[in-house]
Amino acid sequence: xxxxxxxxxxxxxxxxxxxxxxxxxxxxxxxxxxxxxxxxxxxxxxxxxxxxxxxxxxxxxxxxxxxxxxxxxxxxxxxxxxxxxxxxxxxxxxxxxxxxxxxxxxxxxxxxxxxxxxxxxxxxxxxxxxxxxxxxxxxxxxxxxxxxxxxxxxxxxxxxxxxxxxxxxxxxxxxxxxxxxxxxxxxxxxxxxxxxxxxxxxxxxxxxxx
Amino acid sequence: xxxxxxxxxxxxxxxxxxxxxxxxxxxxxxxxxxxxxxxxxxxxxxxxxxxxxxxxxxxxxxxxxxxxxxxxxxxxxxxxxxxxxxxxxxxxxxxxxxxxxxxxxxxxxxxxxxxxxxxxxxxxxx
Numbered sequence: 001x002x003x004x005x006x007x008x009x010x011x012x013x014x015x016x017x018x019x020x021x022x023x024x025x026x027x028x029x030x031x032x033x034x035x036x037x038x039x040x041x042x043x044x045x046x047x048x049x050x051x052x053x054x055x056x057x058x059x060x061x062x063x064x065x066x067x068x069x070x071x072x073x074x075x076x077x078x079x080x081x082x083x084x085x086x087x088x089x090x091x092x093x094x095x096x097x098x099x100x101x102x103x104x105x106x107x108x109x110x111x112x113x114x115x116x117x118x119x120x121x122x123x124x125x126x127x128x129x130x131x132x133x134x135x136x137x138x139x140x141x142x143x144x145x146x147x148x149x150x151x152x153x154x155x156x157x158x159x160x161x162x163x164x165x166x167x168x169x170x171x172x173x174x175x176x177x178x179x180x181x182x183x184x185x186x187x188x189x190x191x192x193x194x195x196x197x198x199x200x201x202x203x204x205x206x207x208x209x210x
Numbered sequence: 211x212x213x214x215x216x217x218x219x220x221x222x223x224x225x226x227x228x229x230x231x232x233x234x235x236x237x238x239x240x241x242x243x244x245x246x247x248x249x250x251x252x253x254x255x256x257x258x259x260x261x262x263x264x265x266x267x268x269x270x271x272x273x274x275x276x277x278x279x280x281x282x283x284x285x286x287x288x289x290x291x292x293x294x295x296x297x298x299x300x301x302x303x304x305x306x307x308x309x310x311x312x313x314x315x316x317x318x319x320x321x322x323x324x325x326x327x328x329x330x331x332x333x334x335x336x
Contacts, residue, residue, distance in 0.1 A: 092272025092312035
């Protein structure tokens, strides 16, 4: 309780002296949810360029990536922020999974090593965020402990959260199930890959970071 | 053979966050599945993941984690407030936290009425 109060006071003080353009918007979630695909969509839409590489093999993003000064407009309003794409958070990393996906052992071990460091960095960066978009794969079970832990942590730190149920273009996607899992949050179903419902997502960003 | 170790809340009650997490990880690294009475603080749960990542080496590939709190759902108003207050002061003793080594526990599936702990098939050589 004292910790939460301290966080709140620190945040209030930080916000008091912060320029609006310094807002850090983090993309968090489990691996392969589509965080970098969404980051690329945002960057393409508003800066005309990509942010990072995407891959079907988990843990493609293994370092924090930041794109500064993104300015989005919706319904006559403007929102400026720095976008922070984070490595997917997982509780286990097994290099043998990468070998199964077709990598050579040495490369797989290196990827595993970088992925573990990426997860530690992503967790460390939680405190730096002003608002967070949690990117979940709408075709997967939303009740996993990693998702619950991320949401709970952001709640404890009083960081505003928007949940995105990504991959809504896929047949197996179930946006309602994601909403039912996190009823206290705004959940937007999107396809970051094809841009489906992306305007609603941009509108919702103003509620958490505006 | 799968080994479970029950950790009553009083065993971690007086420990600081870092020592709590270390104690649990140390048990998991002995290839045991921890059944912790109650739950860690939310920040400690992420610390547990971070420490598990730091410890990945050799046969240790991380953890599987599940927190079950049957009382959480269905609590409303004053009861929830009262519980949140006491949990913040005394620690959260309700429910159960399961932490297992990823090399043994494949998945922990939660359902409102049951928990399924799926272990990996271990083949003996020879």
